[in-house]
Amino acid sequence: MKNIAIIGAGMAGITAARTLLKAGHKVTLFEKSLSAGGRMATRSTLLGNFDHGAQYFTVRDPRFELAINTVHGTKELIKPWSVTSVRVLDAHGSVLEAARPPREPHFVAKPGMNALLEHWSKPIPAKHLLMGEQVNTIQVDPKDSKKWLLKTSSKNNKLKNHAGFDHVIMAIPAPQIVELMMQSTPKIQETGFLKTLKQVEMGPCWTLMIAFPQASQPGLAHLGPQWNAAKSTHHRIAWLSRESSKPARGSIERWTIQANTAWSSEHLHDDPSRVTAKLSKGFSELTGIYAEPGRSELHRWLYAKTIKPLGQSFLWDAQLGVGTCGDWHIGHRVEDAFVSGLSLALAI
Numbered sequence: 001m002k003n004i005a006i007i008g009a010g011m012a013g014i015t016a017a018r019t020l021l022k023a024g025h026k027v028t029l030f031e032k033s034l035s036a037g038g039r040m041a042t043r044s045t046l047l048g049n050f051d052h053g054a055q056y057f058t059v060r061d062p063r064f065e066l067a068i069n070t071v072h073g074t075k076e077l078i079k080p081w082s083v084t085s086v087r088v089l090d091a092h093g094s095v096l097e098a099a100r101p102p103r104e105p106h107f108v109a110k111p112g113m114n115a116l117l118e119h120w121s122k123p124i125p126a127k128h129l130l131m132g133e134q135v136n137t138i139q140v141d142p143k144d145s146k147k148w149l150l151k152t153s154s155k156n157n158k159l160k161n162h163a164g165f166d167h168v169i170m171a172i173p174a175p176q177i178v179e180l181m182m183q184s185t186p187k188i189q190e191t192g193f194l195k196t197l198k199q200v201e202m203g204p205c206w207t208l209m210i211a212f213p214q215a216s217q218p219g220l221a222h223l224g225p226q227w228n229a230a231k232s233t234h235h236r237i238a239w240l241s242r243e244s245s246k247p248a249r250g251s252i253e254r255w256t257i258q259a260n261t262a263w264s265s266e267h268l269h270d271d272p273s274r275v276t277a278k279l280s281k282g283f284s285e286l287t288g289i290y291a292e293p294g295r296s297e298l299h300r301w302l303y304a305k306t307i308k309p310l311g312q313s314f315l316w317d318a319q320l321g322v323g324t325c326g327d328w329h330i331g332h333r334v335e336d337a338f339v340s341g342l343s344l345a346l347a348i
């Protein structure tokens with residue numbers, strides 16, 4: 001039995017943790033946010049939830065399909081989103097590419113995308129599921145030079161040391177692994193991962209969430225277009241969807257608007273109020289909805305989407321006991337994160 005630290009409670013980290021636990025290892029999962037999910041994220045507001053990260057997921061890989069079908073309680077949490085069509089709009093909201101019937105189901109978790117990983121994290125004993133605990137550095141354990149020690153800080157700035165790990169898995173975006181490795185003992189650089197990781201490119205995404213409680217008045221089904229989701233070639237906006245069209249989301253009309261990578265990069269450090277104004281304007285141009293939202297919230301994802309993946313499903317240095325997993329190894333989707341986490345755990 002190995003004592004294994006996993007950094008990051010997204011799809012990759014939780015999949016790796018579940019697999020290693022099943023194989024009889026002791027696993028401790030460190031997550032800097034207060035809940036599991038990572039980029040499968042849900043923002044709760046008084047007017048309803050928003051999936052401000054992953055919008056839906058596909059089930060193409062047979063191992064992912066097996067997990068969805070067999071992990072207790074999962075089938076009840078997953079629903080196909082009857083977004084019968086995703087159309088492509090031009091900058092003014094005109095349809096460039098007509099909606100085609102989806103080639104495959106688009107699945108969502110209910111009542112929000114984060115529900116799947118919150119459920120999948122349950123087999124990890126509560127005392128080993130350390131939420132709100134950011135790993136700042138990885139050091140050699142002073143009591144045993146073959147083991148690792150992780151230094152963390154929690155939301156209230158409490159610093160802690162966690163010693164005695166045989167292995168460390170970093171299940172976080174590649175640029176954050178580079179940062180973490182640079183803050184850690186020089187020994188970790190003997191893995192040679194740094195050079196490899198620097199080949200990976202990930203891009204940001206500004207995400208705007210808006211709610212229109214006024215659209216819930218009797219007799220008014222919803223505002224604006226008849227469609228519920230669209231990709232667009234608008235110079236700011238890549239994707240927009242009506243949250244309230246997803247299963248078990250409540251009826252208040254809510255939209256999630258995601259900027260494209262180029263615009264998000266260019267405006268990465270803009271004032272949030274300016275970003276909100278620009279994305280709201282684009283939203284009106286695309287949907288014809290000019291009403292003032294009852295609520296709007298903004299989120300900046302620094303590492304949202306893989307632009308250049310690594311091309312191998314994980315990294316593992318058996319001698320040092322250090323590995324990496326995450327979607328960016330092979331792609332940019334939820335399934336890629338699952339396959340990466342599973343593959344690394346099976347290799348270990």
Ligand SMILES: Cc1cc2nc3c(=O)[nH]c(=O)nc-3n(C[C@H](O)[C@H](O)[C@H](O)COP(=O)(O)OP(=O)(O)OC[C@H]3O[C@@H](n4cnc5c(N)ncnc54)[C@H](O)[C@@H]3O)c2cc1C
Pocket residue numbers: 007008009010011012013030031032033036037038039040052053054055056057058133134135136171172173176180205207258301303304305325326327328332333334335336337
């Ligand atoms: C805006 C957006 C839209 C998307 N749309 C889709 C979509 O429609 N379909 C789809 O399939 N995929 C989509 N994705 C991608 C999908 O969300 C990811 O592929 C998947 O969730 C990645 O999982 P992961 O485990 O690799 O990483 P993450 O989910 O990023 O998990 C990493 C975790 O590590 C934590 N962490 C980071 N650093 C530390 C540290 N030092 N200490 C402790 N914890 C740390 C983070 O808080 C996070 O919880 C989208 C992503 C975004 C952002």
